[in-house]
Amino acid sequence: MIKCITFDLDDTLWAVNPVVDQANHTLLEWLQQNAAAFTQTHSLSDFPRLRREVLERHPEITHSVTQIRLKMLEHGLRLAGYSNEETETLTLQAFEVFYEARQQVTFFEHALAMLKNLHQNGYALGALSNGNANIHKVGLGDLFDFQFSADQVGQEKPHPLMFEQMLHHVSLRPEQVIHIGDNPAHDIEGANNVGLWSIWVNLDGKSDHVAATRTVTCLSDIPAAVAEIEALAKTRVTI
Numbered sequence: 001m002i003k004c005i006t007f008d009l010d011d012t013l014w015a016v017n018p019v020v021d022q023a024n025h026t027l028l029e030w031l032q033q034n035a036a037a038f039t040q041t042h043s044l045s046d047f048p049r050l051r052r053e054v055l056e057r058h059p060e061i062t063h064s065v066t067q068i069r070l071k072m073l074e075h076g077l078r079l080a081g082y083s084n085e086e087t088e089t090l091t092l093q094a095f096e097v098f099y100e101a102r103q104q105v106t107f108f109e110h111a112l113a114m115l116k117n118l119h120q121n122g123y124a125l126g127a128l129s130n131g132n133a134n135i136h137k138v139g140l141g142d143l144f145d146f147q148f149s150a151d152q153v154g155q156e157k158p159h160p161l162m163f164e165q166m167l168h169h170v171s172l173r174p175e176q177v178i179h180i181g182d183n184p185a186h187d188i189e190g191a192n193n194v195g196l197w198s199i200w201v202n203l204d205g206k207s208d209h210v211a212a213t214r215t216v217t218c219l220s221d222i223p224a225a226v227a228e229i230e231a232l233a234k235t236r237v238t239i
Contacts, residue, residue, distance in 0.1 A: 008181030023101035037080040103137035110220040158190030
């Protein structure tokens with residue numbers, strides 16, 4: 001019997017690129033007002049370079065978009081000539097501006113109705129994300145029961161650690177959980193490798209062959225896919 005359904009967030013429940021683009025513009029506006037030397041030295045087009053330079057120096061933070069963003073800001077502020085103390089203060093303030101703007105998402109059509117349907121049907125809902133969206137700040141706190149992120153866990157999907165920590169948290173066996181996401185490797189391969197059921201969200205109608213238990217091309221189809229997996233789950237039990 002299926003008791004829990006976990007979701008990826010970015011590009012599964014909303015499009016992430018427009019969110020991050022807008023958050024970057026909000027961040028740059030704040031920096032123009034509060035750290036002008038940064039914007040005199042760097043533009044948005046420099047962000048990919050700053051990111052590459054940070055990851056070359058700190059490969060241990062590759063899994064954490066939060067730590068990468070903090071190190072990018074710190075690196076950029078130092079290059080702009082700020083002192084250690086100024087850099088530390090401005091980095092934290094600038095990140096908070098970016099982080100709050102990053103939570104301003106626009107849900108895909110049917111996303112909220114689908115989540116409410118599953119919630120009302122008694123499933124525990126959780127988020128498993130490689131990003132740093134916060135379920136409470138994006139407006140999902142009343143529907144989701146828990147959240148795990150790569151930053152929190154220390155590994156990003158498809159590494160099994162996030163899935164394993166989720167299973168421990170909910171005290172369930174793999175065959176009692178469905179994971180739903182858009183990324184064939186991070187979500188579907190990752191879930192399959194730990195023995196979870198999986199649903200691939202293929203909103204673009206890609207023709208790729210993905211070994212998910214079920215595939216949907218519209219979020220409104222997820223409850224029906226869950227019901228089909230419920231029927232399959234009755235035949236699969238692990239001890």
